[in-house]
Amino acid sequence: MIVVHHLNNSRSQRVLWMLEELGLAxxxxxxxxxxxxxxxxxxxxxxxPLGKSPVLVDGDHVLAESAAILEYLLERYGNGRFVPxxxxxxxxxxxxxxxxxxxxxxxxxxxxxxxxxMESAPVPFFARPIARMLARGAQKAFVDPQLKLHLxxxxxxxxxxxxxxxxxxxxxxxxxxxxxxxxxxxxALDASRPALHAFLERIHARxxxxxxxxxxxxxxxxxxxxx
Numbered sequence: 001m002i003v004v005h006h007l008n009n010s011r012s013q014r015v016l017w018m019l020e021e022l023g024l025a026x027x028x029x030x031x032x033x034x035x036x037x038x039x040x041x042x043x044x045x046x047x048x049p050l051g052k053s054p055v056l057v058d059g060d061h062v063l064a065e066s067a068a069i070l071e072y073l074l075e076r077y078g079n080g081r082f083v084p085x086x087x088x089x090x091x092x093x094x095x096x097x098x099x100x101x102x103x104x105x106x107x108x109x110x111x112x113x114x115x116x117x118m119e120s121a122p123v124p125f126f127a128r129p130i131a132r133m134l135a136r137g138a139q140k141a142f143v144d145p146q147l148k149l150h151l152x153x154x155x156x157x158x159x160x161x162x163x164x165x166x167x168x169x170x171x172x173x174x175x176x177x178x179x180x181x182x183x184x185x186x187x188a189l190d191a192s193r194p195a196l197h198a199f200l201e202r203i204h205a206r207x208x209x210x211x212x213x214x215x216x217x218x219x220x221x222x223x224x225x226x227x
Contacts, residue, residue: 002026005047005055006216007040008033011066012054014174016216018070020208021174022077028215038117066178067098070171082171090166097164097172105154105179108146112186115139147187151196154180159195162202169206177203181219 002019006012006028019026031041031053045051048064055062056069058076063069074083084090118135158164164172180200183189191197203209213219 003029003057005029005031005044005053005057007031007044007053008217009219010040010053011178013212013216013219014066014178015054015056015069015073016212017177017209018073018082018171018174020211020215021082021206022073024073024077030217067102067175070175071098074171082169082174084165084168084170090168090170094165094170094172098175101172101175101179105150105176106182108143108150109179109182109186111143112139112147113182115143116186144187147183151183151187151189151193155193155195158199162199173199173203 002024004012004015004019004026006016008031010033016026016028029047031044033040040051040053042051044053044055047057048055048062050064052064054066054069055064056072057063058072061072063072074081084094115135115138119132161167163169164176177200180189180196184200189196189200
């Protein structure tokens with residue numbers, strides 16, 4: 001039996017979604033973030049040394065990293081589904097967006113999360129104005145322009161074909177879902193970018209996406225204030 005070590009409000013939701021798309025049976029071991037730090041519990045280190053999620057266990061195989069897990073599932077159970085045919089332009093785009101999601105899209109979104117939380121961080125009262133000034137200045141000078149750059153780029157790319165690897169839904173769309181849903185929560189991704197907004201509506205309408213959400217539980221990527 002496939003087991004997913006699933007942290008609430010995390011990348012592991014993508015793994016549940018892919019398992020539902022493939023129609024595979026699986027079990028979930030649930031973990032909750034610390035409400036103050038928003039970090040994963042230390043018990044995840046018993047599964048993987050880094051203590052991160054997702055982690056997938058399939059027999060003797062223990063895998064971390066979303067893209068690696070998705071690729072493993074498709075190679076072992078996909079039977080050619082959700083992957084473009086090798087040697088095609090779509091296959092090249094597929095490979096690119098499978099890596100772009102974490103390598104390029106997520107860093108500015110993570111910085112946005114850090115600086116938003118920094119604005120309300122529990123620091124001595126005399127340092128609060130400085131902390132807020134630094135956090136807001138970093139967002140204005142670097143983070144927000146980077147987010148706009150990436151969202152403008154992605155609006156153009158998804159507008160070409162409707163899906164990230166071409167005209168068909170693939171695992172690249174599953175992989176790209178997390179940064180775009182994070183952007184909708186943290187970076188004002190809304191109907192002002194109609195192609196990306198339509199992409200989110202399409203994936204939210206997929207039965208497998210909804211089934212994964214029902215099994216995975218609450219999914220909220222908005223920044224939480226520090227306490």
